[in-house]
Amino acid sequence: MEIRNVHLIDGTYELFRHYYALPSAVDANGTEVAAVRGVLASIRGLLGEGATHIAVATDHVIESFRNALWPGYKNGEGIDPKLLAQFPLLEQELDAAGIVVWPMIEFEADDALAAGAAAAAADPRVERVIVCTPDKDLAQCVRGARIVQLNRRTRTLFDEAGIVAKFGVAPASIPDYLALVGDAADGFPGLPGWGAKSTATVLARYRHLEAIPPDPSDWNLPVAQSVKLAEVLRRDRERAFLFRDLATLRTDIDLFDDVDRLRVRPSARFMAATESP
Numbered sequence: 001m002e003i004r005n006v007h008l009i010d011g012t013y014e015l016f017r018h019y020y021a022l023p024s025a026v027d028a029n030g031t032e033v034a035a036v037r038g039v040l041a042s043i044r045g046l047l048g049e050g051a052t053h054i055a056v057a058t059d060h061v062i063e064s065f066r067n068a069l070w071p072g073y074k075n076g077e078g079i080d081p082k083l084l085a086q087f088p089l090l091e092q093e094l095d096a097a098g099i100v101v102w103p104m105i106e107f108e109a110d111d112a113l114a115a116g117a118a119a120a121a122a123d124p125r126v127e128r129v130i131v132c133t134p135d136k137d138l139a140q141c142v143r144g145a146r147i148v149q150l151n152r153r154t155r156t157l158f159d160e161a162g163i164v165a166k167f168g169v170a171p172a173s174i175p176d177y178l179a180l181v182g183d184a185a186d187g188f189p190g191l192p193g194w195g196a197k198s199t200a201t202v203l204a205r206y207r208h209l210e211a212i213p214p215d216p217s218d219w220n221l222p223v224a225q226s227v228k229l230a231e232v233l234r235r236d237r238e239r240a241f242l243f244r245d246l247a248t249l250r251t252d253i254d255l256f257d258d259v260d261r262l263r264v265r266p267s268a269r270f271m272a273a274t275e276s277p
């Protein structure tokens with residue numbers, strides 16, 4: 001049976017988004033639950049629009065293997081405890097509702113989304129995989145019009161042509177792009193002087209870091225700028241490769257053996273609820 005869409009949702013982003021968008025709400029025990037309620041309501045809305053196969057990835061532990069590679073990589077420091085406490089609650093509620101949840105510990109939610117997208121797209125019954133997150137590192141997962149990225153807040157959908165239009169590089173070059181420009185959300189700075197435009201210009205031509213020639217005469221940049229950037233790249237070449245490793249999402253995580261396991265069979269109680277948990 002053909003599966004029109006598989007929706008893979010960034011639960012970490014959704015919790016953050018709803019936590020800062022919604023007024024505080026507590027349950028009978030005095031526990032803050034507004035963000036969880038917001039995410040659950042959002043998923044009910046998605047089901048109401050006809051979604052049939054859904055998985056939600058969360059950062060059950062904010063740190064991952066990447067923290068051992070780069071000391072400045074993102075961690076749980078500074079996150080409101082009232083927000084952090086809602087992660088296990090969301091996971092519990094999703095599981096009770098019959099929705100697949102991937103609580104990540106060694107890896108990140110983004111890795112689960114990447115691995116899940118690759119696995120779902122490998123099933124010929126699946127027409128399209130929709131990765132629901134605005135995070136730019138997930139742009140590397142987009143493939144043609146088969147794996148796409150959706151910002152649910154703005155309802156903006158990006159296929160491969162959309163990623164190229166947005167970043168100036170193909171999805172396969174996104175880790176290289178982030179290695180040079182940096183990713184403040186993930187805590188690594190990129191290389192000095194390498195901005196979005198210069199990086200896109202060079203990578204549109206050479207695609208990956210190792211293919212960029214040391215002689216910048218063919219970089220299609222102003223001479224003075226290209227000479228300066230070439231010096232930075234020579235000096236910080238190993239750091240650039242490290243940052244690319246940080247930005248490269250893992251797709252070798254075993255999450256499911258059959259895409260049918262992602263089919264949602266929500267209870268009438270879940271669909272009718274307005275104040276759960």
